[in-house]
Amino acid sequence: MSQEADEIDVEGEGVSAIYTVDGAVREDVLANIHAAIEAGDAEPIIELTRDLHESETADLLEALRDDERQAFVRLSGADFDFTVLTEVDEAIRVDIVDGMEAEQVAEGVRDLDSDDAVFILEDLGNEAREEILAQIPFQERIRLRRSLDYPEETAGRRMQTEFIAVPPFWTVGQAIDYIRETDDLPDRFSEIFTIEPTFKLAGMLPLDKLIKAKRDIRVEDIHDTNAHPIPALMDQEEAAQIFEQYDLLSAPVLDENDRLVGVLTIDDVVDVIQAEADEDIRLLAGVGDEELSDSVRDIARSRVGWLLVNLATAIFASLIIGLFDATIEQMVALAVLMPIVASMGGNAGTQTMTVAVRALATKDLDINNARRIIRKEMLVGLFNGLVFAVIIGLVAAVWFGLPSLGLVIGIAMIINMLFAAGAGILIPMALDKWGADPAIASGVFVTTVTDVIGFFAFLGLAAWWYGI
Amino acid sequence: MSQEADEIDVEGEGVSAIYTVDGAVREDVLANIHAAIEAGDAEPIIELTRDLHESETADLLEALRDDERQAFVRLSGADFDFTVLTEVDEAIRVDIVDGMEAEQVAEGVRDLDSDDAVFILEDLGNEAREEILAQIPFQERIRLRRSLDYPEETAGRRMQTEFIAVPPFWTVGQAIDYIRETDDLPDRFSEIFTIEPTFKLAGMLPLDKLIKAKRDIRVEDIHDTNAHPIPALMDQEEAAQIFEQYDLLSAPVLDENDRLVGVLTIDDVVDVIQAEADEDIRLLAGVGDEELSDSVRDIARSRVGWLLVNLATAIFASLIIGLFDATIEQMVALAVLMPIVASMGGNAGTQTMTVAVRALATKDLDINNARRIIRKEMLVGLFNGLVFAVIIGLVAAVWFGLPSLGLVIGIAMIINMLFAAGAGILIPMALDKWGADPAIASGVFVTTVTDVIGFFAFLGLAAWWYGI
Numbered sequence: 001m002s003q004e005a006d007e008i009d010v011e012g013e014g015v016s017a018i019y020t021v022d023g024a025v026r027e028d029v030l031a032n033i034h035a036a037i038e039a040g041d042a043e044p045i046i047e048l049t050r051d052l053h054e055s056e057t058a059d060l061l062e063a064l065r066d067d068e069r070q071a072f073v074r075l076s077g078a079d080f081d082f083t084v085l086t087e088v089d090e091a092i093r094v095d096i097v098d099g100m101e102a103e104q105v106a107e108g109v110r111d112l113d114s115d116d117a118v119f120i121l122e123d124l125g126n127e128a129r130e131e132i133l134a135q136i137p138f139q140e141r142i143r144l145r146r147s148l149d150y151p152e153e154t155a156g157r158r159m160q161t162e163f164i165a166v167p168p169f170w171t172v173g174q175a176i177d178y179i180r181e182t183d184d185l186p187d188r189f190s191e192i193f194t195i196e197p198t199f200k201l202a203g204m205l206p207l208d209k210l211i212k213a214k215r216d217i218r219v220e221d222i223h224d225t226n227a228h229p230i231p232a233l234m235d236q237e238e239a240a241q242i243f244e245q246y247d248l249l250s251a252p253v254l255d256e257n258d259r260l261v262g263v264l265t266i267d268d269v270v271d272v273i274q275a276e277a278d279e280d281i282r283l284l285a286g287v288g289d290e291e292l293s294d295s296v297r298d299i300a301r302s303r304v305g306w307l308l309v310n311l312a313t314a315i316f317a318s319l320i321i322g323l324f325d326a327t328i329e330q331m332v333a334l335a336v337l338m339p340i341v342a343s344m345g346g347n348a349g350t351q352t353m354t355v356a357v358r359a360l361a362t363k364d365l366d367i368n369n370a371r372r373i374i375r376k377e378m379l380v381g382l383f384n385g386l387v388f389a390v391i392i393g394l395v396a397a398v399w400f401g402l403p404s405l406g407l408v409i410g411i412a413m414i415i416n417m418l419f420a421a422g423a424g425i426l427i428p429m430a431l432d433k434w435g436a437d438p439a440i441a442s443g444v445f446v447t448t449v450t451d452v453i454g455f456f457a458f459l460g461l462a463a464w465w466y467g468i
Numbered sequence: 469m470s471q472e473a474d475e476i477d478v479e480g481e482g483v484s485a486i487y488t489v490d491g492a493v494r495e496d497v498l499a500n501i502h503a504a505i506e507a508g509d510a511e512p513i514i515e516l517t518r519d520l521h522e523s524e525t526a527d528l529l530e531a532l533r534d535d536e537r538q539a540f541v542r543l544s545g546a547d548f549d550f551t552v553l554t555e556v557d558e559a560i561r562v563d564i565v566d567g568m569e570a571e572q573v574a575e576g577v578r579d580l581d582s583d584d585a586v587f588i589l590e591d592l593g594n595e596a597r598e599e600i601l602a603q604i605p606f607q608e609r610i611r612l613r614r615s616l617d618y619p620e621e622t623a624g625r626r627m628q629t630e631f632i633a634v635p636p637f638w639t640v641g642q643a644i645d646y647i648r649e650t651d652d653l654p655d656r657f658s659e660i661f662t663i664e665p666t667f668k669l670a671g672m673l674p675l676d677k678l679i680k681a682k683r684d685i686r687v688e689d690i691h692d693t694n695a696h697p698i699p700a701l702m703d704q705e706e707a708a709q710i711f712e713q714y715d716l717l718s719a720p721v722l723d724e725n726d727r728l729v730g731v732l733t734i735d736d737v738v739d740v741i742q743a744e745a746d747e748d749i750r751l752l753a754g755v756g757d758e759e760l761s762d763s764v765r766d767i768a769r770s771r772v773g774w775l776l777v778n779l780a781t782a783i784f785a786s787l788i789i790g791l792f793d794a795t796i797e798q799m800v801a802l803a804v805l806m807p808i809v810a811s812m813g814g815n816a817g818t819q820t821m822t823v824a825v826r827a828l829a830t831k832d833l834d835i836n837n838a839r840r841i842i843r844k845e846m847l848v849g850l851f852n853g854l855v856f857a858v859i860i861g862l863v864a865a866v867w868f869g870l871p872s873l874g875l876v877i878g879i880a881m882i883i884n885m886l887f888a889a890g891a892g893i894l895i896p897m898a899l900d901k902w903g904a905d906p907a908i909a910s911g912v913f914v915t916t917v918t919d920v921i922g923f924f925a926f927l928g929l930a931a932w933w934y935g936i
Binding site: 020022023024025027030053055056062063176179180185188189190206207208210211212213214243244245246247249266267269270271273274277278280281282284285286287290292296297299300303304306307310311314315317318321322325328329332333335336337338339340342343344347348350351353354355358359362363364365366367368369373376379380383384387388391392395451455 | 488490491492493495498521523524530531644647648653656657658674675676678679680681682711712713714715717734735737738739741742745746748749750752753754755758760764765767768771772774775778779782783785786789790793796797800801803804805806807808810811812815816818819821822823826827830831832833834835836837841844847848851852855856859860863919923
């Protein structure tokens with residue numbers, strides 16, 4: 001490829017040539033795109049993205065300013081690869097699709113595997129989606145609608161409806177010839193399926209087994225009849241756990257009548273695993289499913305809920321402090337020290353809770369080991385309570401020159417660390433038992449417990465000890 | 469399979485027959501194993517595990533009591549599948565291997581793919597590992613040692629050294645015949661590689677492309693020369709990001725001289741993704757890499773570090789309160805209300821920090837959008853600061869019948885929410901820039917900022933306003 005004047009120079013020509021060593025998009029590449037957009041010059045953009053992977057073009061798109069993205073896509077014209085849209089933030093995807101004619105979107109998604117097409121269509125408004133679907137030929141429209149009819153976050157919504165299926169009685173040679181001669185294959189596949197005339201799944205044959213077998217062997221003699229089929233209505237997180245447990249590369253998806261309707265592939269499952277881990281992290285911190293590209297208003301709104309709950313519990317904790325205002329007035333050292341007890345309990349409880357939430361998510365914590373784990377956590381709480389009771393007791397005694405204050409704060413610390421351990425393990429387990437996601441509200445409950453117990457134990461003990 | 473008297477009955481005979489609907493191991497299955505172990509009867513155990521997937525046997529093993537696991541493995545005898553060990557907690561794995569003769573372990577790991585063998589050997593003490601390696605035939609020992617010589621958590625340590633490589637000038641037919649006739653193939657593979665006589669990687673050919681091609685086509689005419697090779701010394705997290713970005717099923721691993729030394733597969737990468745997400749969650753909560761099966765002492769010790777740091781920062785925050793003890797003595801309402809300001813700031817800061825840490829981990833936050841994201845977070849902080857200033861201001865004014873107190877706490881809330889947003893975004897970015905994991909210490913720093921600013925702003929404003 002010769003270097004032309006209007007070409008955006010990406011040295012090395014390797015696929016990762018648009019990135020700096022830190023993994024950010026190179027500023028000079030972006031500057032060239034800015035210039036091309038400014039000048040309305042399509043050539044450099046088409047030239048640059050031609051050799052890029054869809055995820056690289058997606059990174060470019062995300063690095064552009066909000067007002068440049070539609071121009072970038074418009075300039076790319078018919079060369080724009082719609083798979084790029086599956087790799088960008090939802091807000092950006094919706095914004096770009098909204099800026100296009102329904103006909104153009106229909107044209108673009110037709111080239112995609114069904115799972116990618118569904119991924120793009122599912123975020124759109126009902127009306128926009130229907131308008132686009134109306135422009136797609138009947139056969140393909142039926143397929144897409146089948147996926148879209150399954151609820152969000154199910155295997156049916158995530159599956160690819162393109163797959164290779166042959167009758168079980170075919171020979172290996174027939175199957176291979178069929179694959180060689182058929183044009184309408186999935187982009188990538190790592191297995192073929194065997195189905196009965198009723199479309200019922202019979203088995204699955206990975207390509208490595210197919211290729212190793214002699215041509216005259218029957219497929220049904222070597223196919224795997226225990227292919228870990230996934231019901232289309234299964235939650236995607238559950239499906240991902242099956243992939244992880246059995247190290248699957250793909251799995252057949254079956255409808256209510258055990259008919260093969262699609263295939264779930266590991267690359268989609270990797271996205272699900274990543275998304276679910278992300279969700280746990282966000283839920284634990286009280287952040288909704290906001291994305292970096294969301295507006296200030298959307299982000300602020302998504303975080304206000306959890307902060308409101310936190311405000312309520314903080315006020316509740318303050319009411320506890322208010323019970324002891326006379327005590328604090330007499331001995332202001334209590335006000336100085338009380339946040340330490342609450343804070344240590346909150347942190348210890350959060351540690352236990354985090355371990356519990358993750359263990360529940362990975363199904364490592366269940367009925368068989370629950371008692372053992374609870375006992376263990378309580379012992380850890382007791383042990384760390386003793387350690388920090390001694391430390392903070394000495395600090396308080398020396399700081400305020402009052403040994404009895406050290407004793408009071410030490411005992412309060414042990415009590416709060418024990419409650420922290422108990423709340424940290426029991427609250428997520430209870431939420432899980434009642435069918436709630438243990439990550440979502442554990443944090444509020446746990447820190448409410450440790451704040452309330454922390455303040456109450458410390459101030460209450462002090463009030464009783466000093467008789468004020 | 470007829471039902472015999474001493475057989476452990478798993479109804480349905482499906483692979484998941486050992487689980488209850490909740491995903492826990494069935495209690496009756498466990499009870500039968502307990503009984504078999506008690507009686508020293510190997511038959512039921514061998515019978516039960518024969519048809520189980522390795523991950524299912526692993527779940528059984530984890531559900532047993534600590535003192536039963538070695539007996540379970542001993543009774544399984546030569547039928548014990550060593551891949552089971554790759555699916556259990558590290559503490560359990562080490563415990564079981566320690567209870568075995570070196571010879572038996574050597575025999576067991578020889579049957580495994582090299583990545584699984586390395587996974588079992590890497591956790592052992594140096595001496596035990598050498599003793600086992602000495603019992604493994606030269607050829608295989610060299611391979612295992614090559615992986616073990618690469619540092620932990622690198623692609624070289626995680627790779628499988630079994631792969632299929634052919635010269636680029638072979639035809640598709642030759643390649644397929646070679647695969648059909650060779651016995652020593654990897655258990656599963658989804659591609660073959662082409663290499664030069666010097667072992668330098670030439671390209672990669674996925675099985676679906678191989679199978680679709682005519683037999684007389686040369687492999688070099690269809691192989692993919694841009695196979696995203698992974699340097700053996702690359703960190704496994706970075707390798708996992710490449711898999712995710714380019715939707716790979718496997719990737720060639722190259723040594724320093726670009727020679728093909730192994731292949732990294734998606735199933736190992738899924739484990740890495742899961743482990744890294746887990747690590748982020750744990751680091752954010754100040755939990756080390758403890759496992760559920762660790763002892764109380766190990767768990768307590770792993771958590772003490774972060775709690776110590778938290779104690780130090782809590783004492784620091786108390787010192788700030790101590791500056792205003794005279795003020796609090798005059799007006800005890802300040803002691804009642806001050807935790808609210810600190811707590812709200814801590815939560816808002818944690819929200820921002822969590823989003824920043826995840827965006828840095830997924831490389832969504834970089835130099836190109838940093839300024840935009842910082843501005844956005846500050847605006848969110850300002851917005852939520854205003855919202856909660858009004859709410860808490862009204863609450864405080866009514867509660868204590870003192871409008872000026874509402875004004876003071878409202879202003880303190882806005883200040884602290886702004887600092888929370890700034891600390892939440894800037895601290896992880898700074899840690900990342902200095903090469904530290906942004907998840908590890910962000911939490912301490914952020915809550916220290918919000919505690920200190922929260923107490924100082926509120927008490928300081930009050931002291932100034934009321935002149936006390």
